[in-house]
Amino acid sequence: MGEHVDPVYAPGPRAVPPRSGEIRCRASTHHRRSRSVTVTRTPAVTRRAAEWHELALHACAQPGLAVLLTAAGLAHPLRAIPGLGWVVSDPALARRIHGDSEHFSIVHDGASGHWWAQMLGDFVFEHFEGAKHTAFRGEVNDLFTRPRSEAMVERAVGPMLTALRADLTAGRTVDIAEFARVFTTRIMADLVGLPARPGDAPHLDMFRAVEQLADLGKGNWATTVVPPRNIRRGRALAARISADVPSVYDTAASGTAIGRCRDLGFTLDETRGIAVLLIVAGTITLASTMGRLVALLHDTDSHRRLLSDPTLIPDAIREGLRVTSSMPIVGRGVTADIELAGRRLRAGDRVKIMTWSIANAPGHFDLDRGYIPETRQLWFGGGKHLCPGSALTHVELTRFLDALLASGRPWSVTARRYRVNAFVPLYQRLDIRTV
Known part of the structure; x- marks a missing residue:
């Protein structure tokens, strides 16, 4: 059976090609056309096939990032890379940086909070760092309990x-990639408190x-x-994602993110921004993990072990989160001079924690x-910015794997x-069916 691999990634001589089946890099915008070549290979379920697919995912997404992630080990434990900043590839250093809010910031240049503030507004600078951030986290943590x-x-x-469960039991083909897009969006819409929408189309539109x-x-x-230009586009997309927030702002239950923000005194615009943050954080990264975990279990033949021993589900989830590490790099801005691993970091420097590289080492x-x-759990961050949705993620993945295995x-x-x-x-697409 033919396989289609985008030439953006050319496997080296030691790479083992993936299993047979239709495999294609698809353009993510309407302006790029899919480019593919056909290669015929013998089907093989091997560990290296799973690694090939994971590397190809990164290479198709951002070719330069794939090179950086695979080379990050050479920067162990800490090295300055011109044009990028300080690259951290040691787990102990990464955890220390996550926990040190006196020298490192999530709202300075090079960190995600700084990027989000430009998209959503200056309230991010106040509520992503410091006392207000700590207080806010304390007020919303109960929304994420198991x-x-x-x-x-x-x-x-x-x-x-x-x-x-019914589709897989009946032998029907299921696109897990599309399933994950709808699955994650429905859950986050519920958590945020958006009005329920029938059918898949509204959720796929929001995911896009x-x-x-x-x-x-x-x-x-x-x-x-x-x-x-990107700020304008980002704000327009944020407005689209949060379009339903105004209609429920006054009536949303306190057990939803919208209702809780209202009760805490957040303005409508600030609440819309927080809704966008939660929806983005809880959808795209988990959708990435869901599809990649299904593929990893298949490509390593581990799904057969799960079928015979479902008590391994927690191990599969932990390994899936570790290997995929869907946010491969986490940035921090240096706010005060500090010495790490014998190097002097200066205020104004940028730090890149190579989460994927550390987790896969x-x-x-x-x-x-x-x-x-x-x-x-380094893939959930650390310190005061540890992802509040870690328990929710484990519940989502557990229920998902239970359904996958239900056919036996x-x-x-x-x-x-x-x-x-x-x-x-x-x-973009991952079709499976039971055999």
């Missing part, structure tokens, strides 16, 4: 999971807006100063790897397309 997350997932996507907004971050690995996806203390049969990947020219590496 019991609340379990109830929310059942309410928002319970019927989707039932349909997924999320992708377009996130993609404006391409090219901002060094500096997060955003060109005026222990090795390939392996259900037997066990817990790695050094990299523990392994699945085969019949077609894949990597998304091209994207900020977050993910599958």
